[in-house]
Structures are given as C-alpha cells and as structure tokens.
Amino acid sequence: MAGSTKDSKENLHVVILPYLAFGHMIPFLHLSTSLANSGIRVSFISSPKNIQRLPSPPHHLSHLIQMVQLPLPHVDGLPLGVEASTDVTTMDQSHLKIAYDLWKQPFKHFIEHDTPDWIIHDSTPYWIADIASEFNIPHILFSVYSASVYSFFGPPEYLADPTKYWTSPERLSSSPEWITFPSSVAFPSYEAPYVLAGFFGTNGSGVRDSVRVATSLRSCKAVAIRSCKEYEGQYLDLLEKLFRKPVIPIGLLPPAVPEKRECGGGAGGEEWEATFRWLDEQKPKSVVFAGFGSECKLSKEQLAEIAHGLEHSGLPFIWTLRKPMWAVDDNDALPLGFKARTESKGKVCMGWAPQMEILAHQSIGGSLFHSGWGSIVETLQFGHTLVILPLIMDQSLNASLLVERGLAVEVERAKDGSFERENIARALRKAMVDEEGESVRVRAREMRKIFGDLNLQQDYIDGFVHYLKKGR
Template sequence: MAPMEEPIASTLAPSPLPHFVIVPLVEQGHTIPMVDLARLLAGRGARVSLITTPVNACRLRGVADQAARAKLPLEFIELPFPTEIHGLPPGIENVDQITDFSHFAPFFDALPKLAGPLEAYLRALAPRPSCIVSDWCNPWTAGVATRLGIPRLFFHGPSCFYSLCDLNAMDHGLHDQTSAAGDDQEKFAVPGMPVHVEVTRATAPGFFKTPGFEAIWERCVEAMLTADGAVVNTFVDLEDEFVARYEAALGKPVWTLGPLCLANEDADAMESRGDMSGVRRSAVTAWLDAMGTGSVVYVNFGSVARKLPRQLFEVGHGLEDSGKPFLWVVKEAEVAAQEVREWLEALEARTAGRGLVVRGWAPQLAVLSHRAVGGFVTHCGWNSLMESIAYSVPVVTWPHFADQFLNERLVVDVLGVGVPIGVTAPVRLFDDETLPVVRGDIARAVSELMGGGNEAGERRRKAKEYGEKAHRAMEKGGSSYEKMTQLIESLRPQVVVEANKTTELEHCMHAVR
C-alpha cells in the first residue's frame, strides 16, 4: 500500500535581493545624494543600476571605479542625451553647465526624451527590476514604470520640513495665495504645521515657481501623487514630527534613509564625490592640518548659484573683515574675468596664513569632517545642510532660491544650529546683484558663528548632538539603517515553492522498498 500524501505545503524559498534602478536629475546637488543611496543599497547586497548620460558618467568615474574595486553590485548605465533640442546648445547635459536662463526650459523639455531609451533598457532585463527610484524632478519616469508594471518611489532632495510645508501649501490653497500678485514681503502662515512657520510671497515653498515652468510643476506633482512612496535624505531623530506628518499628508510610505553622505566612510570615498586633482586635494588637507581645531569657517554656495563680481567682492571683504581663518570655494566661471583674478590674488596676499581660496570643485565632505573646520557659510541646499549636520558643523545661512529659505527656517528656528545672514528674497540665478549681501553682514554673521559666548556655545553643543544622532541613525540598529532593511525586504522577490512533504523522489524510494 502506497503511503498517503500529506497536504501541499507552501513555503517561501530563499530569494534574491531586489534590483533598484536609480534615476537622478542630471544636476550635481540631485545626483550626489542618489549616488550615495545607490552605494548604500549595493553595500547591502541589492543590485543597483544608476541611470546617467555620457557627460555625467565621466564625472562619476571615480565613484564607479571605487564601486568596482569594492565589488559592489552597482552599474552605471549611460543613456544618450537628446540632441537637436531647439534652444539648447549642444553638449549641455547637466544643469550646472547652463549659463543662460533661457536654456533652462529647453533643458527640461529634453529630459522626457530619455524615457524611450530607459524603457528599452528595462525591457531588455530579465527579470524586470524590482523598483525605480527617480528624482521628484524626473516625472517622465512615471509612464515608464506604469507601462512596465514596476513600483516607483520618488526621491525628494529637500528636508521633510520643507516637503510638508509645500504639500500643506498645495492642500490648503497657500500656493494660490502666494502666486497672486502683491507685495513680495507680505507674510503668510503655513497651515497644518506642528510649529509656527511664516513665509513671504517671495520665500513661499514651491519648485518651478518661475513663470513658464507651470507645466513642469504640474507633471512633477502628478508623478509624486501616483508614486508608491518617497525616499528622503534625512533621519528620524532630526525631523521626527515632520516625517510623521509628511507621511500622513502624502498618504504613502516615506523612507528616511539619511544622512546619505555617511555612505562615504573613508578619504577616497569622500574625495571621489569631487573633481579635484590629487595635488590640490593634498594642498587643501595640508592647509587644514596646520590650522587650530574648530578655527576655520568654510564657505561654499553649491554647484548652481554663481556670484557676479560685485557680490563676490563683498564676500571676500566680509571674510577678511571677520578676522577668522577661512576656506572659500569659488567657481571657475566666477573668476573668468581678469579683474576678478587680480582682486582674488590681492585678497590672498593680504590674508596669507589665515585664508585659502579654492578655485573650482572642493572635496566638501573631507573639508567638513576635518577637525579644523568649525563653521560653514552655506546656501542652505539640503545636501550641504545634511553634511554639516552629519559632521557637527554649525552654519551661517544664506539661502538663494527654491527650498533653501525653508531649510534655513528649520536649521535656525527649529534645530538651533544656524545664524541667518539676513536675506529676505531669492536672487535670480545669473543675477545675484539685485539684492546684494554686504560685507558687514557677512563679517557679523561669521563672527557670531565662530565666536564665544553662550549662544555660540549652545549652537555648537546642538550641532555635536545632532552629528552623534546622525551617525547612530546610519549604524546597524539605527533608524535609517533599519528603514533601508525594511525597504530592501519589502521589494525582495518572494518565490513561493509548493511541494509535498512526500516528493516524487520519495515515492520512488517507497516503490523500491
């Protein structure tokens, strides 16, 4: 008599880790944190494909080489950047290459043409990827994900504080009020916030607020609302109440995985994010090594904002007048004119021994993590603020546009780690002389940040506390580490195996007996 078969049992067989496709906006401030995200995911064993274009792939060569040496499952996929776009000069593949405001609209018109090549790449993969993580400013990925049935998360660059303000402004009609004609300094309270937040018409939340970009904004919002969740470069101990309320308002999971910059654990990793030669990196490090602990103020306004000569001179004079040691990063485009180069050389001669001017790109993480750096004059881009928080460096806040004014409110009013320089309105991207910040404001803010006294000491204490919390969040058992574990596991393919406990092989064995 043959043995009775036991009921079929369903079990979950070991399954491969998920495959993430990361699609950053081709702009340094958006690409850098998503590259860090890619490295963190790959470091946890997930397969990652980062989508870029040839010019941007060249910039990422150091990261790619380092990932290859570490044998991470991370690949960089180059898609050809669209050509023959009306109004866009050839060769521009990154926002920071734009030198004329009229090129922005055609640049963003070109990006959706990457959808076809991206879809072709994804269709050729077997099996299909587990998830697309695309920048909030890349709404063209939504259709690709829908057609292929791939879950999609959007990556939003700013703080949850900013994103909650923006979402509440949309939901409660504040966007309409601040978009109407009126006094730029008229004040409005942002509804639905757990703390009082006041903005003006000039500093109200909202990306793509410039006339002519309304259609792009609408596509971005639609893609946000149809996504399966959000990824944000922050951590719970920094923004706990804002994270919870943002997730509730959004109605979908918010994965807080930061500070993503802490994916760069050694000097090579920190410097591979930059663009400097080894000689210049060494010169910066050697100069900092000779300075006292916490004595240097670092000055950098990000990859996009550019200062015209009049404003550049005010920055230099303000740093000189502060009397504090400084490391100031200026862009190559800012010092193209002969008069500016000569002026900078004279400034360097007058401040020799306590001032260093770096032309071009600087290894910002290596600078901020150096023991000599005790303060940071920043444009309040969220990457820079997260990096300063991660390395316990208090800041002078000088917002320029977009989310930066609300990021300033968070670090000054809520976190208590910033000194405002006093700007009240955004500047045009290529005209920062309409509302100049004068040298006296710069000297005052730097002196206040770097000086003694109870207030300065309290800022440093809070900055140190947040830095410690940032590192704990990224360690095993920390909130961001565990959130990443949950994200990976939620997307792991589940392979169900149905099998009799008495298998066909066992039937054969019984028959032999």
C-alpha cells in the same frame, strides 16, 4: 543583513533615475551604494558626461551597480555638451528639462530589455508614471529635499492646481494652514514672488515644476525621503497624511570620508597637499569652510561681498569656489588684491575640492554655505557650526527650520534680499567665537549624535530594503 549579497537570481533589481543636477545625482548615487551594500542590483541611469564626472562606485560593489549611459537628445538652444544644470544659466534650465523629457523613449527602451522590480526616481521625470503603468512596475519617488520642504508645499492637488491655495506671494511667506504645529518654515517676502513664478508658473519646458512633482506623487507607490525621525519627525508624520501613501525615511545618507586622502593628480595634487599642511597648522575648530556648491550662480557683487565678509571676519578660512560664468579666468572671479591680502589667513581653492576630507579635518569649526539639504547633512555629521546664506530653491525653507531650532546663524539681509560684507563678518564671528553664539555651537555638536551616527542611518536603509523586498 547590510553588506551581504545573495545569488544574482534572488537579487532585487532597482533602476535609479535622478534629475540632471549634481545635488540630485550625488544623493541618488549614495542611495545606490547603500542598496548595493544590502545585496540589491542597481542600474543607475544618467548621461555619458555626467557618469564620467560622478565618483565611481566602490570596487567591491561594481558587480551590483551598473552605470547606464543614455545619451541626452539634442535640443535647440541647449549648448553642445551641456548635460547638467550646473553647466547652464538659470534662463537655459528649461532647455535642459526638454532634453530630459525626451529621455522618455530611451529610458522606456532600457526598461523593456531589463525589467526591474522597482524604479526609484526623482520628481522631474513625471513621465515615469506612464512607463511604470505600461510595464506594471512599482515606482518610488525619492526626495533629495527634507520632509519640512515637501510638507510646506502641501498635498498633490494643491501642487497640480495652484489656484486651490498658492494664489499669491504672501501665501508663500507664511506657514500654510495644514501645518498645525508651531513652525517658522516659509520663504522670506523678497523671495516669494520668484518661487511663485518659478515653481508654480509656466516655463519653456511646457510642464510646470509643481505639476511634475504632483504627477510623480500621485502615481508612485511610496515616497522615500532623505531624512530621519530624530530631526523632523513631525514633518514626516504630516507627509503621510498629505500624500495619503507610505512615506519612508531612509536616513540622511551621510557621505563616507575616504580612508585615504584624495588630492588629485599632478600639480593640483601638490597644491592640495600644501593646503592640508596649512590646515594641520591651524587650531582645532578655528577654521571656516566656505562653499556654495555648483547650482548657485553668484553674481559678481554677491561674490565680492562674501569675499570681503570672510576677510573682515578676521577668521582663518578655506573657500572652495567654482569659476563663475561671468569671470574671464580664476583671478577675475575675486576682488582685486583679495588673495594677496588674505594669503596668510585663508585659502581660496578654485575648481574641484576634496570636500569631505576638508570637513573631516580637526581644524574646521564652522561652515558658510547656502543651506542646501545635502550640505546641511555633510556639515552636521561633523558637528560644525552653521552660518547660512540661502540663495535658491529649498534653501530658505531649510534655513528657517535651522534658525528656529537654534542650529544656525543666518546672515542678516536687506528687505530686497541683498547682503553686505559687514553682516557676513558679524554672522561668522557670532557663530565661531563670540559668546552669544555658544548655544549654537553646542547644538551643532549635539547634532553629530544624529547626523554622524552611521548605525542609526544604516537602520533606516535596512528598513527601506525590507520594504522593497516585501513589496516585490
């Protein structure tokens, strides 16, 4: 039964190993909490700095969740103190993967001294296959991406050897032959060459990303997907055929909204209290929440177009923004005079933000974001309207499915992928206030019945826990 605990001798012990990206670590941490709630002992592995930056496990589960710090090995070219993908440029990601691969020995040492019943891991540590085989430990690949994304890339043999199918950018910009039902999931033509080179091509780590995924898929006992049948049942069914092993939807892992508002301490806390007072004064469902996460490295030109797009829309907004690497300071990140011109209409919040509390506020009605899967879950659990501007990785695939299902308004772009402020403003107004966007608003509100149904999501976790216990 969910929430119950047993004697520690009877508890399953699961080791959790995400990649060093917050878009991966956070859902792995949500999964850890859900498993601990079901009485499973969890060892969550990450580096010291990342564990300091991650939320602490709930106090009542502290006896079941062990946050294990494994120092990240030094690698030439990786700046000292860098332990997550958000801290490095796109060009330096390979150095981070090299350091991550050097974790194989420390991780193996940990497994030797505290042998778990299961290892649940990301797709990046392809070397889990060797360790799991040596110690005869069953392991599960946990995907933080949607089922439609994994379905698009096909069976493991096509990932291991791209020449079997992924031979050109054109292949990536149309639905692949194994998706036999109607589907618009594909990359736009301007992005396809970069995906072909980045995912299937060689990189500085010495192991292609597609090979990492293929190796993990081939060796694992099952694949757990952060998804549910109510949203993408056809894709989940297809994955079992493509992978030829169990594919287990574990629910959407919607983040919990803290019962008490978290505003931080000191001056920052006072600033957030003022921001929430401003939100309290706005009309219900009238404010746009804008945020592009920690992984998207916006250029100065892109950030300026987003800023002007928010301004030109005329809508009230709250924008959470992390200082870009190219900016000298917080003020340098924004166009000249932007904050002064919009101070009565919008709020720009630099650095940390209590995102779940913002999204839960009654004045928020829509979200402008990159269409990452985690952000889709967070937004639709409140039934907010989606305005999407995909930028990297899986985001374009997510976006194409959302638009196909009438769940989002996508910002129109030029053939080269660039976007302009006028199109951002137009998309925002369509999604939030224009009559032609009413069907999108209705569909988003309907999705709350799935994405915000905590009982439904718990049923999926219960099913996964049953699989783990049966498999022991």
